[in-house]
Every structure is written in C-alpha cells, then in structure tokens.
Amino acid sequence: MEEKEIQNELASIRSLMERSSKFISLSGLSGILAGVYALIAAGLAYNIVYSGSSRVYTRINLHTDPVPLYNLIAIAAVTLLLSVVTGVILTTKKAKRKGQPVWGKISQSLLFHMATPLVTGGIVILIFLFRGYYGIVGPTSLIFYGLSLVSASNFTFTMVKYLGICEIILGLIAACLPGYGLLFWAIGFGVLHIVYGSMMYLKYDR
Amino acid sequence: MSVLMVNDRYDFNSLKELLNTTDGNLASHLKGLEKEEYIIVHKTFLGRKPNTTYESTERGKKAFKQHLDALEQLIKQQKSS
Numbered sequence: 001m002e003e004k005e006i007q008n009e010l011a012s013i014r015s016l017m018e019r020s021s022k023f024i025s026l027s028g029l030s031g032i033l034a035g036v037y038a039l040i041a042a043g044l045a046y047n048i049v050y051s052g053s054s055r056v057y058t059r060i061n062l063h064t065d066p067v068p069l070y071n072l073i074a075i076a077a078v079t080l081l082l083s084v085v086t087g088v089i090l091t092t093k094k095a096k097r098k099g100q101p102v103w104g105k106i107s108q109s110l111l112f113h114m115a116t117p118l119v120t121g122g123i124v125i126l127i128f129l130f131r132g133y134y135g136i137v138g139p140t141s142l143i144f145y146g147l148s149l150v151s152a153s154n155f156t157f158t159m160v161k162y163l164g165i166c167e168i169i170l171g172l173i174a175a176c177l178p179g180y181g182l183l184f185w186a187i188g189f190g191v192l193h194i195v196y197g198s199m200m201y202l203k204y205d206r
Numbered sequence: 207m208s209v210l211m212v213n214d215r216y217d218f219n220s221l222k223e224l225l226n227t228t229d230g231n232l233a234s235h236l237k238g239l240e241k242e243e244y245i246i247v248h249k250t251f252l253g254r255k256p257n258t259t260y261e262s263t264e265r266g267k268k269a270f271k272q273h274l275d276a277l278e279q280l281i282k283q284q285k286s287s
Contacts, residue, residue: 003284006277013274016208020216020224105220 023106023156025095027087028205031197034083038189041079045072045182094205110155117148138181142171142188157204163196207270210245210262217259236260244269
C-alpha cells in the first residue's frame, strides 16, 4: 500500500469515529456573540450598580450597598436567553450546511451532559440566594458552567473542555475575592467566550 | 468497524446514513463482519418496527487494533526507505 493510501485510510477511520460520536456542528460564532452580549450586559450592570456615585469600581457588599437586585437578575436572564437562542440558530444553520443532523443521539447526549451541572448549579444558586448568600452567585455560576462544559466536551470539540477548565479556575479565583463578582463574570462569560469562540470559528466554522 | 470501536451500539439506519451507502451494500458488508465474528447483531423491535443494532466483539476490536498497528508499521517502513 502506498503511503498516500495509508494516510487516506487512517484519515477516513478517524473521520468516521468522530462523525459517529461527536457533535461537530457547534458554532464558534455563537460563542463570540455570547461573549459580546455578556460584555454589554456587564457594562449595563456596572452602570446600574454604580450610577449616581462617583466611585470607581471597588468592592461591593450586597448586604449594605443599595443594589437593584431584580434589574441585575433580569439583565442576566436576558443575556442568557439571547446567547442560547443565538447558539441554537447558528448551530442549526451550520448543521444544515454540513448536512449533519441537528437533533439526534449525539446532540441529545451533549445536551443532557451539559444540562446536569447547569440545572444543579442553577438550583443551588437559587437556594443560596433565598438564604441571603449573594456573594457566592458569581463564583459558583462560573464553576458549574465550567463543569457542564467539561462534561459536554466529550460529545463535541475538545476545545470546549479547555474553556470549561478555564471557567472553573476563574470561578475558584473569584471565590477567593468576594465583591468582584461582576468583573469575573465579564471575564468568564465575556472575554473567554470571545477568545474560544474565535478559536473555534477559525478552526471549525469555515 | 471504526464506528463500532467508538460507539457501544449502532443501528442499521444510522450506519447507512453515516456511510452514505445502500441497504444492500451495507447489509452484505455487515454479514461478512458477522461471519468473521467481529460483530454481533441485536434484533429488537421498536413498537412494531424491527430495529437492528450492531456491536463489536472483543475479537473484532482486537482485529481492528491489529489493522491499525499494521498500517502504522507500513508507514514506518515507508518513512525509513
């Protein structure tokens, strides 16, 4: 067998293995957009929290400083919704372009493995919010999100695993620095998404 | 075999779609693999529709790994000549 033929055979073996077990239609562009939405949201939140005061960004204590909590929750929810919708739309388009099924065994496994840590994290955060522990929201959301990405990465691009690990580390650092939650959110959901989204876009979307 | 190495089970129709081949072509290849005892066939029913899934055997996995090793050897030989 010629070397070229061998390489081709190995390439097709690898391709079959990947196509049958990984969801390759995930859109990197949606990651970039999610990061942009997050940064805009962080900017809005910053204005809300610090409007009217002449202070530069400092630590905030949610128990003593007046913070319009519901506005912040609304901003977070809208950002999340926009990111998810964008992700679904762009991923579906990419799947159609590649002739890959959007909904199947693989994407179902992907969603389940992503949803488990996310839902758990969401419930835990809500429980702690109702008990008055506001400070943990930032760090734990980053950590649970990172865990869900690491888990989901088994069913899609390996790069997602590294994004997940970065989010976990960021969340742990954020846990050591209470009061800077917004800053870490901006980095974790904003900057990191733009970075990884770009890497995925350049490598896989074209 | 590549597909069955990384998935526990795979059904006939998904294989057909993935490999972009015809019923007959796929069926004859699968028969060959089954004859060599590289795969086992699970025939079940989804409601009233027959659903056939395939699973690789230990023997099949071993043979596949040997195939990959052989390919690797060939590359090494090519490189050194």
